[in-house]
Amino acid sequence: MTQYDQPIIDITNYIYHPLDPSSPALSAARTALLDALGCTIQTVSSSAEARKLIGPVVNRTHVPDGFRLPGTGYRLDPVKGAFDMGVLIRYLDYNDALWGREWGHPSDNIGAILSVSDWLSRTAKDNKHTGPPLTIRTLLIAITKAYEIQGLHQLHNAFNAYGIDHVILVKLASAAVTAWLLGLSQTQAMATISHVWMDGHPSRVYRSGSNTIPRKGWAAGDACMRAVHLALLVRAGQVGAGGALSAVPYGFLERTFGARGFVMPQAFGDWAVRNVLFKVMPVEGHGIAAVEAALVQGSRMRERGLRVEEDIVRVEVRATAAADLIINKKGVLRNAADRDHCIQYVIAVALLKGHAPEVGDYADGSYWAQSAAMDSMRERIEVMADEGLTKDYLDLEKRSIGAGLTVYLRDGRVLDEVLVEYPIGHVKNPATGDAVREKFGRNMRVMFSDTEIARIIEAVQVDDLRISDFVDLFARDAPESRL
Numbered sequence: 001m002t003q004y005d006q007p008i009i010d011i012t013n014y015i016y017h018p019l020d021p022s023s024p025a026l027s028a029a030r031t032a033l034l035d036a037l038g039c040t041i042q043t044v045s046s047s048a049e050a051r052k053l054i055g056p057v058v059n060r061t062h063v064p065d066g067f068r069l070p071g072t073g074y075r076l077d078p079v080k081g082a083f084d085m086g087v088l089i090r091y092l093d094y095n096d097a098l099w100g101r102e103w104g105h106p107s108d109n110i111g112a113i114l115s116v117s118d119w120l121s122r123t124a125k126d127n128k129h130t131g132p133p134l135t136i137r138t139l140l141i142a143i144t145k146a147y148e149i150q151g152l153h154q155l156h157n158a159f160n161a162y163g164i165d166h167v168i169l170v171k172l173a174s175a176a177v178t179a180w181l182l183g184l185s186q187t188q189a190m191a192t193i194s195h196v197w198m199d200g201h202p203s204r205v206y207r208s209g210s211n212t213i214p215r216k217g218w219a220a221g222d223a224c225m226r227a228v229h230l231a232l233l234v235r236a237g238q239v240g241a242g243g244a245l246s247a248v249p250y251g252f253l254e255r256t257f258g259a260r261g262f263v264m265p266q267a268f269g270d271w272a273v274r275n276v277l278f279k280v281m282p283v284e285g286h287g288i289a290a291v292e293a294a295l296v297q298g299s300r301m302r303e304r305g306l307r308v309e310e311d312i313v314r315v316e317v318r319a320t321a322a323a324d325l326i327i328n329k330k331g332v333l334r335n336a337a338d339r340d341h342c343i344q345y346v347i348a349v350a351l352l353k354g355h356a357p358e359v360g361d362y363a364d365g366s367y368w369a370q371s372a373a374m375d376s377m378r379e380r381i382e383v384m385a386d387e388g389l390t391k392d393y394l395d396l397e398k399r400s401i402g403a404g405l406t407v408y409l410r411d412g413r414v415l416d417e418v419l420v421e422y423p424i425g426h427v428k429n430p431a432t433g434d435a436v437r438e439k440f441g442r443n444m445r446v447m448f449s450d451t452e453i454a455r456i457i458e459a460v461q462v463d464d465l466r467i468s469d470f471v472d473l474f475a476r477d478a479p480e481s482r483l
Contacts, residue, residue, distance in 0.1 A: 001187075002187075002241075004194065005194075005242065005246050005251075008194055008197075008244070008245065010264075010268070011172075011176050011268075012186050012189045012190050013186075014148070014268040015179070019145065019270070021144050025144055025273050026140055029140040029144050029147075030460050031436060032107055032273060033110065033139070033140070033143060033460060034456070034457070034460060035096060035107065035436060036095055037474060038439060038442075039088070039089050039090075039095045039443065040088040040474075041448070041474070042094065043091045043092050043094075044072060044088055045447050046359055049214060050087055050092075053083075055069075055074050055076075055084070057080060062075055063075050063076055063077050065119070066081065066122070067115045067118045067119045067122075068474070068475050069081060069085065070474035071474060072475075073476060077119075078232075079225055079229050079232070080225070081115035082112040082116065082174075082221070082227070083111070083218075083221040083222065084221065085110065085111035086108055086170075086225070089108060089220070090105060090108055090111075090217055090218070090221065091217040092282050092359050093217070093279075093283070093284055093340050093341075095108070096277060097277045098150070098275065099154070099277070099322065099393065101156050101161075101394070102153070102154040102155075103166055103322060104167070104170070106151055106173075107147075108167065108170045108223065109146035109170055109173050109177065109224070111174075111220065112177070112224035112225075112227050113174065113177055113181070114139070114471065116178050116228055116231075117467045118468055118471045120134055120182070121134040121468035122468050129183060131180065131182055132180065132181065132183075134466060135464050135466060136462060136470060138181075138467070140463075144270050146176075148269065148271065149169070149172060150169040150272070151273075151275070153169050153172070154166070155265050156262075156265055157262050157263055160325075162256050163205075165203060165206075165207065167223040170223040170227070171199070172227075173227075174223065175196045175226075175228075176193055178192070178227055178228050178231040179193075182232075182235055184231065184235055188235065190240055191234045191239055192230050192231045192234045192240065194241045195230045195244075196230060197252040198252075199230075202222070206219065207326070207341065210331070213338075215337075245261070246261075277425050278425040278436045280424050280425050280435045281356040281358075282357065282358065282359050283340065283356070284326065284340060284341050284343075286319070286322050287343045287346045288423045288425065289403040289423040290319060290323070290347050290403035290420075291350045291357065292423045294315075294350035294351050297405055297407050297415055298354055301407070301415070302354070306409065308352055309352065310410070311409050312351070312409065312410070313410050314381075314382065315347065315351075315380055315382065315406070315407055316382050316417075317381060317382065317384070317404070318384060318386040318417070319385060319403045320393045320401065320402070321390040321393075322393065323383070323385075323403065324385035325385075326341065327342055328343055330344070330378075330379075336362040336364065336369075339361075339362040340362045343381075343383055344381040344383070345368075345378060347381055348368075348378050348381065349368055351377060352371075352377060353368070386404075389403070389404075400426075400428075401421075402420060403420060404417045404419040441453060447476060452473070455473060456473050459473060
């Protein structure tokens with residue numbers, strides 16, 4: 001019998017051990033699910049680029065009892081469904097986030113989880129499903145476990161230091177949970193996880209500097225798709241490699257992290273889903289606090305009769321080392337993906353517009369993308385990594401994601417720093433719950449009535465509701481843009 005590496009065994013034991021999540025965890029998982037679905041609807045309704053990526057590979061292909069992609073009339077196989085759902089959740093950079101020495105978005109996993117569980121729910125009678133009950137409660141447990149696997153790996157393991165994109169952890173978490181949902185044995189689940197570590201791993205290049213491109217919006221969908229495919233290959237009889245991590249010289253740890261392996265700060269439980277940052281604006285997570293601070297400074301200026309464009313000579317931004325590394329950008333911004341990953345751009349929009357950035361503000365044809373005032377303001381914004389903010393960012397007790405803005409005026413006056421440590425969306429900000437609920441309603445209303453939204457909110461509370469019945473509430477059978 002194959003002896004698997006201990007990290008593979010640990011994940012499998014966690015996945016297959018019954019989990020009774022705490023009430024706060026279940027509540028957070030419901031919120032995470034609705035938030036991801038709201039992002040899905042916002043994306044499919046507003047992004048022509050994303051709509052070009054979704055739907056069957058061969059146009060007009062219809063999969064009987066396939067996954068019903070929310071906001072569309074598509075019925076897809078679970079592999080393409082996982083890709084499409086992952087794209088729609090992630091494309092606008094509006095879904096939840098979690099940070100540590102690695103950064104990522106645990107709700108990316110819902111792309112795989114919802115596609116597979118809905119497909120299984122629709123085909124269970126014919127296929128004699130042997131996995132867990134295909135109910136809302138199972139869906140919430142699957143979400144909780146995927147968040148935990150990705151989240152705990154992120155805390156102390158910097159995949160970015162090796163040039164590897166964080167979606168490797170989406171593939172890992174989604175593959176493990178998919179194996180469980182499919183009803184695979186624990187040995188098969190370990191085989192599936194071993195294939196994750198044997199895969200080629202995506203480079204962070206598409207999120208970095210002048211190479212930032214829209215691929216960062218579909219990278220999570222790609223990871224979801226691959227996770228589901230690997231689990232299905234194992235279900236079809238493929239075996240795993242026990243030393244996928246530790247083998248010398250080609251195991252993942254030997255070639256990447258070194259034999260010391262991963263640093264895991266605590267046992268798997270339900271921590272991650274209770275500690276994500278929910279985004280209430282479509283801004284890269286490390287820039288949200290800076291945007292909030294900029295809005296306060298802009299308000300101060302208007303109260304004093306000052307004009308942002310004419311009266312600011314310099315803006316100093318203290319931020320975390322992660323913000324400095326990921327989104328501190330000078331020079332030409334080439335596309336929407338480049339702009340929404342530029343802290344100077346989002347701060348400038350907030351100052352000049354007087355409101356937080358919106359999805360349309362990043363588009364090539366938007367006012368701000370073509371504005372000379374934007375270019376001028378960006379040049380006046382200086383970002384520096386702050387040791388104290390970085391320390392608090394990594395502190396598991398404090399877990400802040402702070403930024404401070406100081407504004408220097410043409411007449412020599414200085415507007416004292418505005419420091420935001422826990423922006424709205426952070427679990428420690430008391431305004432987060434109401435803001436996330438408002439965001440869900442706002443996103444959903446582009447396609448659904450208030451009555452339909454109320455029915456969805458009621459349905460997600462029904463633990464024994466079949467997953468397919470829940471997903472049906474999001475279907476739209478209007479003609480698709482690709483047809």
